[in-house]
Amino acid sequence: MTLTTEATTAAPGIDTAEFELLRAEVAAYVAGPAEAWAERIEHTGEVPEELWSELREHGYLSLAAPREYGGRGLSFPQWMDLMELFSRSHGSLRMIVHVVNGTWRAIDRFATPEQRERFVLPSIAGRIKAAFTLTEPDAGSGADIRASVVREGDTYYLTGVKHLITFGVRCDYWLLAARLAGSSGHEGTVALMVPRDAPGVRVEDTSQTMGVTGTDHARLTFDRTPVPVANRLGAEGDGLAVALGGFLTPSRISVAMSCVGLACRAQELALRYARDRVTFGRPLTSRQALQFMLAENEADIEAARQLTLHAARRWEAGDADAAMLSSMAKLTAVDMLGRVTDKALQVHGGSGYWKTSPIERVYRDARAQRFEEGTNEIQKTIIFRELLSRTEADR
Structure with a gap:
């Protein structure tokens, strides 16, 4: 590194x-x-x-x-x-x-x-504005990336496709991971600051999403796009270290805390609605079934918050287990958010399903967190990989 x-x-x-x-x-x-x-x-x-x-x-x-x-x-x-x-x-x-x-x-x-x-x-x-540019349509977000570069003198020529790139339309640079043509694994990867106005790039706006309305996303196609070698971050071989360690580990912690915040908003809306909604002469908060749902939500939120803060402290301290903890925090917080927003919408009954209700937007936005910075399946893979390596080291 x-x-x-x-x-x-x-x-x-x-x-x-x-x-x-x-x-x-x-x-x-x-x-x-x-x-x-x-x-x-x-x-x-x-x-x-x-x-x-x-x-x-x-x-x-x-x-x-x-x-x-x-x-x-x-x-x-x-x-x-x-x-x-x-x-x-x-x-x-x-x-x-x-x-x-x-x-x-x-x-x-x-x-x-x-x-x-x-x-x-x-x-x-x-x-x-710099847009983090890792994900590809035909590869995972890791060592199997296929976008490649060929070096000719002081210039790399970039070819490949990226998609689901947040702010990929309005950015000034794409912070992009690619690999040296013909290489495999982490060793052949490079990280480049690719200018938004570089020639040989086709940018497609793919912003029509279920939730997180208004955030632009892009599909990018590069055809021998020239990028100065001076725009490479680190050495050849450092590409995934830039992307995964430099961005994804703290970003996963941040996404986990985003889940906590959005869950807090859902809980706030559910509590407010339950206090104000009266049925059969009594507020919904008097119903034990709803009391239990909201109590479970509160415990769920606090547990995710504390794990996320623990991961944040370990990452800032430079501890070796920070990457594993970031995946744990993201996995736990995303699952928590799904449970909390589902219960919060249920508290609202049918009225929560209409776009005039604030909980409707929260519910849609929550679904995006399940794949931001890697799906839960990816997080489980990372956690198990680290767990297995520890087991092997103890032999």
Whole structure:
């Protein structure tokens, strides 16, 4: 693994008083302006550029970056605390905050000083958008990637197809993993910053999704697209290390906390409805069946929250089990979210099925978390692989 000595280390975080003020500010934003944005996005089906600008002006796109990079300097657990709040809002708003606060980190771990100036700092400042570009239609999101490059002098020529790429339409760069033509396994992979306006690229907007309305997704076809070798992060062979360790491990933890936040929103809506809805002269909260459902939800949410925070602390400490814990947290939180949103919708009865009900959007958005940053089946594979390797080591 190639790391530059200039790469920043994990931030210790900001003091408690400053953090509590920031947390209150974010909570107020989520409850107020973010809800207005949610209504607009659901009505138009699009996320306007003004929302990106507003989030940038509030400093919400640089919360996780260190102060010396122009960020707020939060520790990773502090950032996860705020991620929970943002996730109670619209899925697309959450996605913006989640992705932008994460992609810079993957770039930075392997960046040269010159690349840090070109890519990392502008990303944190909101001057450029980078889209994480790993998934392919005919391969898994790992060592079997098929997009390939051929090097000719100081240029790589990229050929292949990527799909389901979040912000792949409106980005400035694709943070892309490919492999050297003819290679196999991790050793032949490379990570490239591919300019959005590079020749030989066909971009298809595939944004018509069940939930997370307005987040643009793209299918990308590259036909000998030229990419400067100077845009490679790390060495040849580091491609999956950039993608998996630099982005996916902390991102899976962030997605797990997104599940916690969205589940909290579902629980809030269910409790409010159950208090206000009266049948046979009594509120729904007087029915033991509903009491048990909501009690189970609360316990489910808290268990997922604590596992996710544990994974966040271990990742920030650089512990070897962070990748396994990130998959555990994501697996647990996704399953929890499915149970909680299903019960929350059931509390609403038939009225929750209509688009005029806030729980309807929450229910749709929740389904996307089951495949974001890898399906639960992938998470189980990762967990078992680590478990087996530990067993072998103990022999």
